[in-house]
Amino acid sequence: MAILLGSIADDYTGASDLANTLTKNGLRTVQTVGIPDPSLALPDVDAVVVSLKIRSVPAPDAVAAATSAEQWLRQRGASHVFYKICSTFDSTDGGNIGPVTEALRDAAGGGIVLVTPAFPETGRTVYLGHLFVGGQPLNESPLKDHPLNPMHDANLVRVLARQSHGAVGLIDLNAIAAGPGAVKARLEALRTAGVTAAIADAIFERHLETLGEIALATPVSTGASGLGLGLARAFVRSGRVSSGGSTSADVIRPVGGLSAIVAGSCSKATLHQLDVAERSMPVLRLDPEKLLAGADEIAAAISWAGDRIAAGPVVVAASAAPETVSRLQSLYGREASGHAIETATSIISAELVARGVRRLVVAGGETSGAAVDKLSIPAFLIGPEIAPGVPVLRTVGNAQGDMLLALKSGNFGGEDFFAAALAMMH
Numbered sequence: 001m002a003i004l005l006g007s008i009a010d011d012y013t014g015a016s017d018l019a020n021t022l023t024k025n026g027l028r029t030v031q032t033v034g035i036p037d038p039s040l041a042l043p044d045v046d047a048v049v050v051s052l053k054i055r056s057v058p059a060p061d062a063v064a065a066a067t068s069a070e071q072w073l074r075q076r077g078a079s080h081v082f083y084k085i086c087s088t089f090d091s092t093d094g095g096n097i098g099p100v101t102e103a104l105r106d107a108a109g110g111g112i113v114l115v116t117p118a119f120p121e122t123g124r125t126v127y128l129g130h131l132f133v134g135g136q137p138l139n140e141s142p143l144k145d146h147p148l149n150p151m152h153d154a155n156l157v158r159v160l161a162r163q164s165h166g167a168v169g170l171i172d173l174n175a176i177a178a179g180p181g182a183v184k185a186r187l188e189a190l191r192t193a194g195v196t197a198a199i200a201d202a203i204f205e206r207h208l209e210t211l212g213e214i215a216l217a218t219p220v221s222t223g224a225s226g227l228g229l230g231l232a233r234a235f236v237r238s239g240r241v242s243s244g245g246s247t248s249a250d251v252i253r254p255v256g257g258l259s260a261i262v263a264g265s266c267s268k269a270t271l272h273q274l275d276v277a278e279r280s281m282p283v284l285r286l287d288p289e290k291l292l293a294g295a296d297e298i299a300a301a302i303s304w305a306g307d308r309i310a311a312g313p314v315v316v317a318a319s320a321a322p323e324t325v326s327r328l329q330s331l332y333g334r335e336a337s338g339h340a341i342e343t344a345t346s347i348i349s350a351e352l353v354a355r356g357v358r359r360l361v362v363a364g365g366e367t368s369g370a371a372v373d374k375l376s377i378p379a380f381l382i383g384p385e386i387a388p389g390v391p392v393l394r395t396v397g398n399a400q401g402d403m404l405l406a407l408k409s410g411n412f413g414g415e416d417f418f419a420a421a422l423a424m425m426h
Contacts, residue, residue: 004235005047006073007228008066008104009084010096011365012372013390013409014225015051016380018084020391021225022047023382025232026241030396031380033372035072040378040397046241047232048073053369055086056148056338059095063103070107080216081108082231086365087117087124087224088138088411089131089156090149091163098163101197101222108219112191114171115160116211118202119226121388122412129157129170129199142268142411145322147329148338148366156199166196173201176210183214202226209233225389251383251394252424255402257358259313259425260305261418264345264367265410266325273363274317277418282308283315288325291318292332292340301344302351309355313422316348319363342366346374353400359425361406361418368407375400386421387413 005027009015012033019031027046035050036042050069054062070081083104091097097115105113118126123134131154133141138154153159161168169190175182183200190198200211205226212230215221216238221231235241261277263270277283284304290297305314318341320328328337349360349371362368376399383392383404389412393405404425408417 002077003046003048003073004078004240005080005082005231006070006076006078007047007049007082007084008069008073009049009051010055010062010086010100011053012051012369013365013407014084014086015049016382016391016393016407017389017409017412018225018228019049019380019382020385020389021228022049022232023391024385025229026236027232029382031382031393033378035069036378042379042396043381046235048076049084053373054096054100055090055365057096059099062096063099066100067103067107070104080218080231081220082228083220083222084228085117085222085224086409087119087122087226088133088143088151089117089159090143090146090151091159092149093162095163097222098160101220102164102166104220105196111218112187112195113197113220113222114187114200114211114215114218115197115222116200116202116227117156117224118200118208119224120203120205121226124224124226125203126156126199126201127203128172128201130154131156147266147322147325148334160197160199164197167194169193169195169198171198171200173203173207176201176207180210180213183210187214197222205229251381252392252404254426255358255404258309258356259359259422260309260352260357261313261315261361261363261422262345262349262352262367262371263315263317263319263363264341265364266319266322267410269411269413270319270363271321272415273413273417274315274319276415277315280419281313281315283317286316286318286344288318288320288328288337288341291344292328292337298344298347301348305348305352306355309352309357315418318345338366342370346370350374353403358402359404359422361408361421363408364410372407380405384424386424387417392424
C-alpha cells in the first residue's frame, strides 16, 4: 500500500476530525491508532492518519512517538507528512507543537515549515498571527480556562517561539490574498533569513487552498484540519489521486448491540450538550472528587448503567464546570486530576462494551484517547459527518467485532450532538 499523504495527529478526536476532512475533500483515508501492527490489513487508501496521544505528554515522549510515526509513513510512500494539531493551538511553553514540528523538520532534512491552526468552518481564524475562536481572541475565549493547557496568548508567533529553538515568522493575509506566488516568495524570504517555522494567516477557505498548495511543495507542515483541507484539494488538483471512491460508503452499516455515551470533557459546549441530553435519556454525573478517592465511584457508575442500558442509551459523564476542575487541581494537582478522569472513563467505556455496547460516543480529546486505548481498537474507517469535524467511525480489526464510534473534541458539535450521533449510528 503506497500512500500520498501521511498525517500524525496529536490526539484521537483530532485524528478523526482530520480523517473526516480528508475524506470529504477527495482522499480515501484510514485512521490508525498508533503505528499499526504489521499483521493489520489496511485498505487501499490515499492518506493515513496515525492517531497519537501526545498533546500533553512530556516533549521528549511526543517527539519520539511522532518521529517513529513519520518514519513509518515515509516508508509507505508519503511524500508529505502533516502534523495535525488542535485548532485552538493547545500547548504550553514547553511544547509540544514546537518540539514535534522541529523534529519532523529535521527528519525531512531541514527547510521551513508552514504552520496554521485556521479552520474557518469551525470558527478558527488567524489574522496577523493572532488566533480567533468564534470571533474572540484565543486568550479571551473559553480556552483560557482549559484544564490541561490554558491559553493566555493569542499571538501564535510568540506562542510557537516560546516552545521552539528556531526563529518563527509570519505570512500575513496580504501575502496570502495575493496568491501562491506571493506566499512562496514570502516563505523563501523567511527561510533565507533563518526562520524555521512560519505562522500563516487564514480567514476564508480559499486561503487554506492557497496554503495547501504551497505546503504540498514542502516535506512537512503543521496545522489543524483546515490545512488538511488545503492539502487534500491540492492533491486532487495535481491529478495524483485515484478515482477509487471514498472508504466511507459502507461505514454506517448496522452493527446491532447497545448504545452509550461517555463524557470527560469539561468544555462549555460539552457541559451544555449534557444538559440537553438529560431531557431525553438517563444521565449519570460522576463526582470527580470521589473518582480521585478510589474505585467505588467507577463501580457504582457501571452498576447504574447496567441497570438501564437495555432500555435505551445511557450517558455517564465525568465532566465538571471549570471552577470545580480548578479546585480539584489545586487540591490534587493537574496531572492527578486528569489521570483520574481518563482512567475512570476508559474503564467505564470498556465495561459498557463488555456488556454489549457497539455504538459508543466519547466526548473529550484525552477521554477519547484513553477509551480507545483501553478497548485496543487498531484502526477506523471514516463515515459521514455528524457535526463539523466529527464523523462516524467504524472499527477495523477490532477484537470485539464491528463497532460504530464518534470521538468528539470537547468544543465541537451543536447542543443536540449526542442524540444526533446516536441517530446516525442506527
